[in-house]
Amino acid sequence: MNNVGDESQKKRKSPSSEASTSRTSRRRLCSNKNEGVSTTLRLYDDPWKIKKMLTASDLGILSRLLLSADLVTKQILPVLGADQARATDTEEGSQVKIWDMDTKSMHQLVLKRWSSSKSYVLIGKWNQDFVRRRELKKGDEVGFQWNPYYYAFNFCVLKRAMLPN
Template sequence: MNSPTDDQERGVQFAAKRRKHTNPEASRASRRRFCSSKNEGGGGGVSTTLKLYEDPWKIKKILTESDLGISSRLLLATDLVRSQILPMLGLDHAIAADSDEGTSVRVWDLDSKSMHHLVLKRWPSSKSYVFIGKWNQDFVRRRELKKGDEIGFQWDPYNSFFNFCVLKRA
């Protein structure tokens, strides 16, 4: 069995041999080529974009006049509902959302820390989806929403409800 000093000595010898055979200029030139090809769109590099987190607000909407009117409904894009909402609700609720009655969903207002209930359904005239119910009373008037405000929804899988937040005021 080797003693610790024998292992240390071998490590020092290995490092010395490696330094002898490594050309620092060639190594620097190689790094420069890698960096310049990466920055020129060579595709072989590593991204230098720092991404601290993924945006949790998958469902975003900039409010329009029709979202704020007396019809008390929030119009949502069909593709957004199909990709971000229906899969979260489960099969029975997704089928109900396509019916005339719709399906009830709970919405937690993160800013005011209050729970609300809306109905998600497919709007027959436009084939888009809407949140109806007390949208106008519980969100538009209470939160003083205006045209151009950006709102967001995110699904909370642990509590089975949507979180709501005003992301940006107009």
């Protein structure tokens, strides 16, 4: 009888000891930093994925805003239709609508890729509609975000450059 009691106790302990072993191994897997699982809590996701600190060349007589190829391929081309995205590689470029959120006005610019530098530019009335009208200066940070309801990019001046004393 003693042996029967010992066997039943072993059976009872067995599942719990297996469970604790499997829990431990799961903990080890989850705590491995290379697993690709983030435990960071995000309270705020910045909607302004497309940001640009303006340079002197962005404000000059060429009337164009220079954008990096990496930024455009990751943030802009995916939201445009396939035909419109392909048109950025043509001589004419692709027309995009820009909604100025601060002044509540719609504008049209052309997005195209410069073959010489492989960068992208927004051209057209950039100087007239944005630089002069909004009094943009070197060091100002501007942002764009895609608005799927209007099929346009929202534009905003995110930060003004500090004026020298």
